[in-house]
Amino acid sequence: MNDLPRLPVDASHDKVIAALDEYGAVIIENLLPADLLAELNNIIDPLIDSASMTTEINELVDMFFGERVRHITGLAGKSTRFADELMCHPLFMALCDHILLPSCASYQLNLAHLMDRGPGSEQQMIHRDQEVWVHYCSQRAASDDGPLNDIQVASMIALVDFTKENGATCVVPGSHKWDYQREAKESELAYAEMSAGSAVIYRGSTLHAGGGNTTADTWRRGLHMSYCLGWFRTEENNVLTVPPAKAKLLSKRAQELLGYGIHDAINDAGGYLGAVNMRHPTALLNEDQL
Template identity: 35%
Template sequence: MAELARFTLDTPDDEIVEVVRIDGGAIIEDAIDVDMLNWLEAELRPWIDRTPGGLDNFSGHNTTRTGALVARSPACRELVMHPKVIDMANRFLGPYTNKIQLHLTQVINIKPGQGTQPLHRDRDAWGGYVPRDIDPQFNTMWALSDFTPDNGGTRIVPGSPGWDPERRADDDEKTQAAMGAGSVLLYSGSVIHGGGENRSDAERTGINITYTLGWLRTEENQFLSCPPSIAKDLDPELADLMGYSMGNYALGYYSDPDGMPGPVDLLTPEIVLGRKPTSKHDNSSLLVGD
């Protein structure tokens, strides 16, 4: 059976990114400590317990998916901005964009009795329109509880990013991301994967945080999940990652519907939040009538 490569926080980022690019996945063990795990559990558990199960076999009737984590959890904000993960996400996606963005935040809680999720590639969310030689996502699954073969540890097919779309994995080509609480699974948007069957008597809880190319639509609508009333108080780099900034020249500008028209009627989201623009592009030519 194929196995996933395992690393530590001390492993050079380039080495890990290259493995994720080719194999589709890798594990960093003990990426966060017990104090961080306890903080996350304390903040997220009330939200997890209030989340209903999925509506279909793909989302899982005995699986809950709790989103809007940036708005709900200061601890998750730190997880989103984990320096090593952000650096690896930029290295992985950098060849295809000048700016990455936060794609999705959710707690995936697989309860006892949940069957296997259908194997899939996350990149299919864009309907196959992203060229095959571009991988649009860099994903993380943080283990809030232990991931085991019995409790629904993520199934993954190493090497599948390079496969033809029609190819299906044999059983001996699949593996599971068995890892202790505090470890993180890194995986690409092109790798074949899916949630595992929970045959145990305990929940399997993971925090799914993913990043994508700055010019693609995100799966989670960050502006509704974390509206400006909350985003204005976030760390500027986090707000920037969520899309409260110009993604490129003329990508993401804002016209205030309640403001009085003036010599400059096209604003950047940063200005709306009371900050200087963080984009490297000069927006001074965005004038009315241009």
């Protein structure tokens, strides 16, 4: 079986970046301190039994996620510790600086979406997360401008132990360097088996899928968190998910990542995106004007 690189949470940012550059994915062991892991699970516990197993978007989206998967979205609006600590974690910030800043002036949260893969759920189709911005990806793939810079940094954070049997995310190491048309063979998959509190972090261009859950009664609770370029539309509408009354309680960095920041590319001869009343939304938030 293929293996993914594994590093401890206190590994140097350079080591994690080197692993992501080489393999396209890396497991960070014990990313979450035990008390934060417990707090996130305590928030999820009362919600999970009634969580939806379908979306109200369309059948293709439901097919993509698969049957017997429970969804809880918008974690940034459900836990201030999620927003202030996990979303703003220095390791994620360093990885986003490295991967995303070549293509934007600032990056933002794309989504924070819990997926609980139930017994009997099948392996997802193998995909690249950044293809949600299909128009951008297909134009760049067709151009002669050389390889596409990655436009997303993604992760799946284990809130319970992840095993191959209960649906650990499967990843294709090295696939971020592949030609976009190349398909992965079964023998090229690696399974992100890891203990609760650990995370697999992968690039927007890395092929991966939620694994099939062949257990009789074990749900695989994983928190999907990703970031993208600051000038993209995000998958979750984070400003509505975390409206001003909640955003005010968070750190300025968290507010910026949730879309209350400005994408300021003026110094790069670009534009100033996301203003309100020609002002910075974080300033308005903190003056109680939003």
